[in-house]
Amino acid sequence: MKELIEKLSSKYELQEVVYQRDNLVFAAISKENAIEAVTYLRDYEGYTHLVMMSCVDWIEDGKYQLLYLLHNPKLKNDIGIKVYIDRENPEMVSAHHLWKSVWTYQREMHESFGIVFPGSPRLEENFVVEGWDETPFMRRDFDTHEYAEKTYFPRGNRKTNDPAEYMRKKLYPNQPVTAKQRKDDK
Amino acid sequence: MINKFLGFKPDEKLLPSQTVTEDTEIDLSSHKYQKIWLGPNHPGVTGNMAIELTVQGTTVMRAKTHVGYLHRGFEKLIERRLFVQGFPTSIRMCVAEPDTNEYFIARSTEELSGYADAVPEYANWLRMLSLEMARLAGLLRGVPGQGGTFALGIGVQWGVYLRDLILDRFEELSGARVYHMYIIPGGVRGALPDGFKERMEDNLRDIDDFIIRIKKLMFHNSVFKQRAKGLAVITPEMVDKYGIVGTNARCCGVKRDVRKDNPYLYYDKLDFDPPTATDGDVYSRTWIRWQELIQTVDLIRQIMAKMPKKGDIRCKMPNVLNWKIPKGETYVRLESGRGEMGMYYVTDGSDKPRRINLRGPSYNHAISVLEHMLIGQDVADVHAIMVSLQTCPPEIER
Structure with a gap:
């Protein structure tokens, strides 16, 4: 894996290189070079299998992190190419021409994070939610609890138990149980 | 054979084309095609998903997978x-x-x-x-x-x-x-x-x-x-x-x-x-x-x-x-x-x-693969193809 990272870093500027396991490495590449690097890995280094595409919302940094996870079926190892894009104006170059499965991931990310991939087929079609006009639901600033309270009116005479409190009683009976005691713990 | 005996020559343009591909043009206003929804509630569909089929006769011309019926975030x-x-x-x-x-x-x-x-x-x-x-x-x-x-x-x-x-x-x-x-x-x-x-x-x-x-x-x-x-x-x-x-x-x-x-x-x-x-x-x-x-x-x-x-x-x-x-x-x-x-x-x-x-695995199998494979198939085989790909909607919509 080290040879591959050396080769890649001679071509592109790599950041945050982390060897997670013997057969898994993550590296961040700039937005401009990402698709070129992914194409290079697919065509010249044998990373022909796109395992998945994903997105993480780093709201405190004002960035979205996209992930292209590639697998090499011959060497049996994986590389995760990470790309940071601006959260305010989320736009990324489409990779749908590289694999036939990419457009589905991009369509999902468009719906759940609001990221735009110009030219990606069927991007505007609904994926899992229909007629959704709220904040894209996988963003960190979308509060599921608040949405549920607002949309589904509160039902009366309903008792709720805090699962964490219950587990604490069950798993750690000799430790302080009440919220006040827990505060004192800290 | 029977056509030869009767001297009947069908107009080839009106019959379904033999080779249907993703590029075959479809004009829905021509009244030659029909839309069928397979699912989400159908005993033959694997789980709660739906396939929107565009058919000509019994041949599938287009297929679109619809998921989201199980989405709970x-x-x-x-x-x-x-x-x-x-x-x-x-x-x-x-x-x-x-x-x-x-x-x-x-x-x-x-x-x-x-x-x-x-x-x-x-x-x-x-x-x-x-x-x-x-x-x-x-x-x-x-x-x-x-x-x-x-x-x-x-x-x-x-x-x-x-x-x-x-x-x-x-x-x-x-x-x-x-x-x-x-x-x-x-x-x-x-x-x-x-x-x-x-x-x-x-x-x-x-x-x-x-x-x-x-x-x-x-x-x-x-x-x-x-x-x-x-x-x-x-x-x-x-x-x-x-x-x-x-x-x-x-x-x-x-x-x-x-x-x-x-x-x-x-x-x-x-x-x-x-x-x-x-x-x-x-x-x-x-x-x-x-x-x-x-x-x-x-x-x-x-x-x-x-x-x-x-x-x-x-x-x-x-x-x-x-x-x-x-x-x-x-x-x-x-x-x-x-x-x-x-x-x-x-x-x-x-x-x-x-x-x-x-x-x-169904994320690809049930959407891009299934939509591609159903084109040109018979409506009666749609379930068989779907089950053979082992599609499972909950892992698509999570």
């Missing part, structure tokens, strides 16, 4: 919960083999918090046993289910009965039948009960009989053979292009199996060779799955013979209610009954995960 809900509280939510992302998701969360959290090597050997063998039992329970529905799409319904009933016996063993092992929550960070929840191996062996003998009977029912049946042979072929070129994994890749000669390629737990200590075929059609996919059924029964016997008699079931872990994991990310994968499954797990140093993302 599991990934989002897990982001709001403590690491250990994510378990009951995660297992609902895959009804057929929920144990896979338990393994992902347990393994990812162990890896990111530095406990990966601390899990006792006995617990790892038990994890493997529970994963293989889940595969067996899935195959007992999946293999006869393929016959069900060609009207061989009796096999499904046999399979469901035997699956129930495996669920009895799960109940014995974990206390639950469908959602077990058996694999937890640091190990498993319980040791093997007394007499478990004997009762399991009894069930496996019943399944051995079933394997022979299902072979006679399906593979010796001329209707099944005629309809399944040559239907919906997957070629080796399609495998990487569409992200095809598991039995669907092995049916056309591409040998991909995570248990062999990236061995996890103690799969390298077991003696097995994943079955492959070369035709890539529905028949060979079913044939491979039937062979996997034999192999899974054998693997469970091997595990029960090779595992230690007793040992620790889990290592000492920190207080799970105040458990903080340092910032990091990982991807953990395993071979499920449907192919490679995996989970991308990101932590940010707090007591909750920053992001989890499940990679299910």
